[in-house]
Amino acid sequence: MQIQVNGQPRQVTAAVTLQQLLLDLGYQNALVAVAVNKRCVHRGDLAATTVEAGDQIEILAPMAGG
Amino acid sequence: MWSIGDIKINSRLLLGTSRFPSPLILQQSIARSGTEIITVSLRRESAMGPRDGQRFWEQIKDLPVRVLPNTAGCYSAQEAVTTAHMARDLFATNWIKLEVIGDDYTLQPDPFGLVEAAKQLVKDGFEVFPYTTDDLIVAQRLLDAGCRVLMPWAAPIGSGMGLTNPRALELLRSRFPQVPLIVDAGIGRPSHAMAAMELGYDAVLLNTAVSSADDPPAMAAAFAAAVAFGRQGFEAGLMDPRSFAVASTPMIGRAFAPATTSEDE
Numbered sequence: 001m002q003i004q005v006n007g008q009p010r011q012v013t014a015a016v017t018l019q020q021l022l023l024d025l026g027y028q029n030a031l032v033a034v035a036v037n038k039r040c041v042h043r044g045d046l047a048a049t050t051v052e053a054g055d056q057i058e059i060l061a062p063m064a065g066g
Numbered sequence: 067m068w069s070i071g072d073i074k075i076n077s078r079l080l081l082g083t084s085r086f087p088s089p090l091i092l093q094q095s096i097a098r099s100g101t102e103i104i105t106v107s108l109r110r111e112s113a114m115g116p117r118d119g120q121r122f123w124e125q126i127k128d129l130p131v132r133v134l135p136n137t138a139g140c141y142s143a144q145e146a147v148t149t150a151h152m153a154r155d156l157f158a159t160n161w162i163k164l165e166v167i168g169d170d171y172t173l174q175p176d177p178f179g180l181v182e183a184a185k186q187l188v189k190d191g192f193e194v195f196p197y198t199t200d201d202l203i204v205a206q207r208l209l210d211a212g213c214r215v216l217m218p219w220a221a222p223i224g225s226g227m228g229l230t231n232p233r234a235l236e237l238l239r240s241r242f243p244q245v246p247l248i249v250d251a252g253i254g255r256p257s258h259a260m261a262a263m264e265l266g267y268d269a270v271l272l273n274t275a276v277s278s279a280d281d282p283p284a285m286a287a288a289f290a291a292a293v294a295f296g297r298q299g300f301e302a303g304l305m306d307p308r309s310f311a312v313a314s315t316p317m318i319g320r321a322f323a324p325a326t327t328s329e330d331e
Contacts, residue, residue: 006110006112007110030111030117030119030120031119031120031123031156032111032119032156033108033152033153033155033156034152035148035151035152038144038145038148039148040148040151040152040155042151042155043155058110058152059110059111060108060109060110060111060119060149060152060156061108061109061110061111061117061118061119061120061123061156062106062107062108062119062120062122062123062156062157063106063107063108063109063118063119063122064082064083064084064085064086064092064106064107064122065082065083065084065105065106065107065108065135065136065138066082066083066084066085066105066107066136066138066223066224066273066274
């Protein structure tokens with residue numbers, strides 16, 4: 001099924017969890033925060049949240065800011 | 067000493083971390099500014115990329131400062147609320163510098179989106195630091211929403227123009243004497259920071275004026291001094307300006323005065 005990750009289309013297997021998706025995408029041990037369809041999914045909920053077709057996923061990391 | 071909620075803070079200078087020439091210069095600038103609060107942000111990070119975000123966090127996470135994440139780049143209340151929640155997850159703080167931008171050219175805050183997002187985030191347990199204009203009624207609405215600190219602009223972000231409307235800032239100070247007020251954005255020179263502090267503001271937040279200096283750590287030290295001296299002047303009680311001269315040297319007994327008559331004596 002197709003989803004969007006940080007604005008880019010991605011093909012992923014059905015019923016994958018967000019935690020697994022992060023691993024599959026190469027975010028092992030990365031300090032990131034995740035939102036699905038403009039809603040934050042807290043770190044503790046990543047393993048229990050299943051990705052749906054068409055989901056728009058944002059993966060954000062710390063950055064310098066003013 | 068001033069405070070935000072239960073948190074006591076000594077330094078009255080908040081420093082942004084963006085656009086420094088190198089991580090080392092950023093660290094040196096933070097140290098010489100004496101700041102206890104630095105602002106940070108969040109951005110998309112590609113999975114297989116260089117992990118810039120991770121590296122940035124490694125550089126600052128052990129510094130003796132609190133981080134104040136911002137919602138820079140958000141153009142709606144909902145984007146800002148989501149970004150704030152992501153920031154809380156990422157930085158493990160309930161502090162959020164709330165930015166909802168309404169205009170690309172001036173980066174002027176959208177007061178309607180700002181108040182809407184502030185209401186939601188206060189409900190969600192955040193300590194909201196709203197980046198706002200100097201409008202009195204918007205400030206009141208933000209306080210009504212539960213904000214315990216206000217951050218009015220001096221001038222547009224990165225413009226370095228200084229206090230473009232000091233009367234409005236002065237009015238906010240006089241109407242909200244108990245609310246921590248931080249001038250955020252538009253400070254270009256140490257004298258601008260000092261002017262804000264002389265108005266009785268609790269602190270100033272700046273970034274570009276330091277990061278774009280030829281010698282950022284030295285400029286950070288200059289701002290630290292300006293902020294401290296401005297505050298000291300405010301606390302000591304500034305004289306009111308007058309439109310006429312008042313001699314500071316006593317006139318009695320001055321040389322070359324007309325001779326006094328015996329009756330005067």
